[in-house]
Amino acid sequence: MEHLQYFDTGLLTFFCAVIFWFSHQSALPSLHLFPYQDKIVHFGEYAFLGFLAWRCFRHQVKRTELLFLLSLVFCSLYGALDEFHQYFIPNRTSDVFDWLADTIGSGMSISIMTFLRIRQQQHPSV
DSSP states (O other), X not given: OHHHHHHHHHHHHHHHHXXXXXXXXXXXXXXXXXXXXXXXXXXXXXXXXXXXXXXXXXXXXXXXXXXXXXXXXXXXXXXXXXXXXXXXSTTOOOOHHHHHHHHHHHHHHHHHHHHHHHHHHHOTTO
């Protein structure tokens, strides 16, 4: 079980580094297909971050509601720091709506993981 904890922590750390690296780029290649598509990218990116955070923190936090809260606060703070970081990168902007998409995306995946955990605890055979 300890190896799984290191694996989950490594995945979370790696993905945080990937987000940081992309945020540090002055320009990102992208096709602009429709307005606000970047919000969907933020949502998906942070939904995955929320999944990884939940998996990582579940090894230390046993209470489901605390696990939910810790994972969400971590992802929301990381999103806020990411937006702050982008403020200092040439040709990039800091956008509160990007942070909101980050928080909603991570909240969605963390909610799903929490729901599945509660359901599994209530019905262990399912």
